Amino acid sequence: RKEVEQDPGPFNVPEGATVAFNCTYSNSASQSFFWYRQDCRKEPKLLMSVYSSGNEDGRFTAQLNRASQYISLLIRDSKLSDSATYLCVVNKGSNYQLIWGAGTKLIIKP
Amino acid sequence: DVKVTQSSRYLVKRTGEKVFLECVQDMDHENMFWYRQDPGLGLRLIYFSYDVKMKEKGDIPEGYSVSREKKERFSLILESASTNQTSMYLCASSLLGPLAKNIQYFGAGTRLSVL
Numbered sequence: 001r002k003e004v005e006q007d008p009g010p011f012n013v014p015e016g017a018t019v020a021f022n023c024t025y026s027n028s029a030s031q032s033f034f035w036y037r038q039d040c041r042k043e044p045k046l047l048m049s050v051y052s053s054g055n056e057d058g059r060f061t062a063q064l065n066r067a068s069q070y071i072s073l074l075i076r077d078s079k080l081s082d083s084a085t086y087l088c089v090v091n092k093g094s095n096y097q098l099i100w101g102a103g104t105k106l107i108i109k110p
Numbered sequence: 111d112v113k114v115t116q117s118s119r120y121l122v123k124r125t126g127e128k129v130f131l132e133c134v135q136d137m138d139h140e141n142m143f144w145y146r147q148d149p150g151l152g153l154r155l156i157y158f159s160y161d162v163k164m165k166e167k168g169d170i171p172e173g174y175s176v177s178r179e180k181k182e183r184f185s186l187i188l189e190s191a192s193t194n195q196t197s198m199y200l201c202a203s204s205l206l207g208p209l210a211k212n213i214q215y216f217g218a219g220t221r222l223s224v225l
Binding site for chain 2: 004008032034042043044045046049087091096097098100101102103
């Protein structure tokens with residue numbers, strides 16, 4: 001079993017729609033959680049951290065469910081520019097190593 | 111803004127050559143990391159370093175070594191390149207601080223082809 005699992009997609013979504021991704025992780029000792037975005041042939045960049053109480057940043061909402069060990073990302077009113085691969089990232093227990101999901105590809109269509 | 115600079119965007123090397131990939135960060139970060147990224151596999155950690163002259167093996171260190179002589183610079187060395195080391199190599203850095211703020215910043219990547 002992979003340490004961080006994501007549906008690879010692609011998710012083909014019309015512009016303006018709402019889309020949600022989930023990610024599951026296996027290490028119950030993980031303490032920090034992130035969503036990164038990676039555009040084609042570019043480096044990953046932080047989209048948002050994920051906090052225990054859930055958090056929102058504009059059109060993006062992240063949720064953490066520690067009991068079930070999953071993280072979600074919700075994108076509302078999707079834009080063409082949201083097309084990218086979204087990487088779920090979890091720290092490895094109590095140290096600075098991060099474990100990366102293989103990513104979910106999102107394609108927003110006009 | 112954090113800047114992480116990798117010395118080359120594209121490299122083509124021959125099997126058996128020694129390859130050096132250089133990474134420099136300008137934000138005084140303690141932690142530095144080398145990953146490789148292959149389609150469908152996500153980022154896999156090769157080596158990381160928490161301080162000058164310190165290094166730790168990641169998940170796939172075989173065939174690689176690293177050097178950190180200065181805080182801002184972390185080098186990845188392929189002692190004898192092989193075709194299965196053809197990949198995208200990404201360098202990252204982060205601050206030594208609370209885990210919740212353990213954000214990694216990446217260089218633009220080096221796409222290495224070994225022929």
